[in-house]
Amino acid sequence: MSKLQGKVAVITGANSGIGLATAKLFLEEGAKVVLSGRRETALVKATKDLNGEFITVVADVAKESDNKKLIEETVNTYGKIDVLFLNAGIAPVAPTNEITAEHYNEVFDINVKGPILATKEAIPHINDGGSILFTNSIVHQKGFDGFGVYSASKGALRAYSRVLTSELKDRGIRVNSIAPGPIETPIYGKMNLPGEVVEEMGKSFAQTVPLGRFGKSEEIASTALFLASEDASFINGVELEVDGGLSQI
Template identity: 55%
Template sequence: MTKIKDKVAIITGATSGMGLETAKRFLSEGARVVLTGRDQGKLDNLKGELSGDYLLVKAEASNLDDSRQLIEQTVSTFGKIDILFLNAGIFRLEAVAELSPEIWDEVQNINVRGPLFTAREAIPHMNEGGSIIFNTSVVNGKGFPAMAAYASSKAALRSVTRILAAELGEKNIRVNAISPGPIETPIYQKHNVAQEQIDGMASNFPAMVPLGRFGKSEEIAATALFLASSESSYINGAEIPVDGGFAQV
């Protein structure tokens, strides 16, 4: 347990899927981990599932007051921050003809505004050598029907990654992104359309992936660990695809 031992990590959207697996991996490496979620019940259920030095904080990803309180609680409990994994997000499917300003705002607020301003709140409290990681998506570089709001939000995060990397280099804080492809995650049960439509879309993914399968949340966690640790000390402003080749070939 040496890669991030005793480091303080915040992981947003950590009650399930990629966020939860990353929290478990970080804890197993000896990190002190703050997990957020917007459902207090789900947070409470994690108490019997986690081991190590952790803190559970109820926080809505798009709520700036929640972001401020998250950072305040982290600092008051653990001191400075070393790792910030901005993983929380929402998945929506609407063709442009059906897209409303309200849906657009909801997706952008949760997927872009929230992570950006959470990072802004955290930066003054981050140790030199710290690591900020955004969770983007392969859809930010490909065109899929009904993903105008979702894909554009992930493309915005890719741009934010570059900008913050340029701004924070002098502080020796690295900023990178993980770009997941099709991953086995509860996001496929969190959406706004008929489950049959999601299942049909998902069933086509393995044939589009050179490795012929869905990825696993544990594979995202392993990449997050790499980017959080000193083993990636000269990687900055990058987006690391974890997609089995989906968007690469």
């Protein structure tokens, strides 16, 4: 039996990496999926070979009007929402002496303001008993040099998710976060770092993971499926680390 048969799922950052892998899995599990991303060409390319019932919506999560548009188009097409997966995010590196207001604003606009405003727009349209998922990160649990603003943004999102868990208690809507460790996705090419530095950073991350490797997007997708489905019916308010044990040592 498919785990999300007939359910409507909205996924941000769905043109790439974790979001795309999750969209594929949710479609295989019978969901109707709204794939959202900010680059239209990437969305078109990413969805070319997908099977199942889905639409795409071009939306920049940092823009309030785009979050409204995303939810409006979802509701106009599918009526209600069962799963809201707020996954879009960026992780540019800047040690403290290089942090600028622009860097801070960009990271917080996309990683914190975006998911919060999208949630606000979506809440009236989420079925009671539905599920909200955030892609967080283990970064806010440890200290990784250069990831100060990124770590702070994910810590802020974690704090927000606790409040949301309580605010939605009367409607049976579960709120959970996934905290990936290092996962092999295109995000490492978008960090404003030279290729060789990214490669070195990758090697050192992999060495520190108890399981000795990067994770795969599909391993986060299967976690998202678990948390979104009835299999996790009594799991609420948690942040689930999917990191090969990195956060625990």
